[in-house]
Amino acid sequence: MHNFTANYDKILDVLKKLGLESENFLYQIRKPKLTDLRLIAINLTSEYMSIDSEHQLFRILPADIKLLIERSVYNRRKRRLFTYMERIRKLLAEKFNDSEKYFIVDSMPLEVCKLSRSSRSKICKETDYALPNKGYCASQKMHYYGYKPEFDYNKAN
Structure with a gap:
């Protein structure tokens, strides 16, 4: 609306x-x-x-x-x-x-930097658990370097 x-x-x-x-x-x-x-x-x-x-x-x-x-x-x-x-x-x-018993979580990737700079980027690389990933977001039709929240279905049940 x-x-x-x-x-x-x-x-x-x-x-x-x-x-x-x-x-x-x-x-x-x-x-x-x-x-x-x-x-x-x-x-x-x-x-x-x-x-x-x-x-x-x-x-x-x-x-x-x-x-x-x-x-x-x-x-x-x-x-x-x-x-x-x-x-x-x-x-x-x-x-x-x-x-409600069930919820749908829709997430959008959080881009740390442009994909072309990902190999040179030092952002969030100090610790292993915070390393950004390369990925593809189908809804945005874009490749990204950063974070996308994951939803664990096993923990939800």
């Missing part, structure tokens, strides 16, 4: 169903126009949609939300709400873990 408003509404609905004590977590003298829960929903929506830039986020943010908070205030409050966001992430993870 590329529609920010639709994604935001779904994420906000899930957050409201978590049963949190209130929509504002931080003590503030003046009641903010945009609640902390809605700010967290905006942040989670931007992460879900892979919006890395705050500038990009505020360009696509709907006008009704943009009127409630300005960019500098959003950034400051987002940093102050970090511990609450982590707590919400853990609650969501626990909710997913309770209902």
